Amino acid sequence: MKLIIKPRSPKSRKFPITLDFAPRTPDEIRVEDVKNAIAKKLPQFYPDRQRLTVDGPTATDKPVGLEVGKTLADYNLKDGDAVTFKDLGPQISWRTVFLVEYGGPLVIHPIFYYLQQFWYGKTFEHSQMQTVTLWMVLLHFLKREYETVFVHRFSHGTMPLRNLFKNSAHYHILSGFNLAYFVYGPWNATAERSDLLVYGCIALFAFAELSNYATHVTLRNLRPPGTRIRKIPRGYGFNLVSCPNYFFETIAWIAVALLTQSWATYLFLAVATGQMYIWAVQKHKNYRKEFSDYPRGRKAMFPFIA
Template structure:
């Protein structure tokens, strides 16, 4: 079957071109077209391609051309997404920032702040909570998460990492581990209910977040893009309980530290997670006609 590949870039000197793929519109899948294009231009490996119809509708890799109204001598539009980087690698870089930054501010506090002082219980607990959170995220990235999209544009790694390296890294660490919260300072005083209550809520939220990630992982067999409706702990009320539990974990850190830097990070992170949750919630309802109607996007009974 002959297919015309046109570029979305009007300045391209490689396109349009005619690609011949073995089979018919009824049997050829979009993935086969991607493979044929990558074979002709190795620079445009499959993850770097976006194949669409003329009206910019992205073609489904697992569907045949006929299912997407592309017939003999039809035209498919190609966009170069640029150099790609694996999502797993992106997450490792993002979460690695706070794991490097917090120990520097905590253990080199005399050098950074120019004075010697003893860390308060609040500072010590916060340090371990932050470190355990991001160690958990790294381990989940390696052993739990299965990605429906394997890569993202390489340049995005800098934008994505800035959120973690600066807001939950430098900004949070500098203001929480400073001498103004050191042992003996009024601002650092926490009674046992305040201190251990915050830690307990944080631990419950982190474990709950892990459980929801495991539920999502078990929905998708290895090496597939299978999608299904998640059920179980957390999913009875919201579509994205993993985001809700993460919000609760960081809220516990906020109330333990009372630092504006923790609240800032939590507000920004929660805002982004809510945007993702709304999008996923809409996709679930669109894709599954029997999707539970009582669920909200992220926050039970509210939104």
């Protein structure tokens, strides 16, 4: 079978190219075989950098993306048909992205906490609230780093390198410089919090972080290593919402916000919760679209609400 790879951009000088898979038939050729064949001819376009599409059934339909694991026959492709190629640009692994994102606050918070003279022009003794907040933030992002290395399994291996800077800004600026500068400043050195509030926030934070971790383990166990299998998540948290991991993370940051009582923390809480809710709604819709038996009573992120 021969397959023509045409460019999405009419200015491309490297395409079209023709791939010859003889004597194999369309039902014997997988999408990854096509990507590997393209990379063999043009090494700069490694498989993760490629997006392959075919035209929809009608002229008004959107192009259909070719998914790894499926065959050409799944898309009704025959000998001599064409597939459209798009260069996604330089890629970086999602694992690396997460390590960079979460690593920012782990560096930024101690710098503001310990280098007082540099940031605030004087030294002072931190309040209990400031010290407890530091450890909450560090434990949160250390847990994130641990999960990135040992827990998460990624359905998509890479993302465009250019997105690294946009994604990191959320963590490095909002939960990094923003929180650290305003929470650890001298104006909070005399901030007093009752023992009930301090230990209540610690307990709420611990509950939320452990619950969040449990949901991540549940998601990990749904996908065997090296596969892209998708199943309906069930169990703790998932019986009420599609994304309990986002719900529990929101609770963790509510605990930090209640402890600090800082507008900077409330700002990060609002932005982070809003973004997680957008993700949750999208995932909720995808679950309901993909699984006909998906539980109808579940909400996206907030139990019994939304």
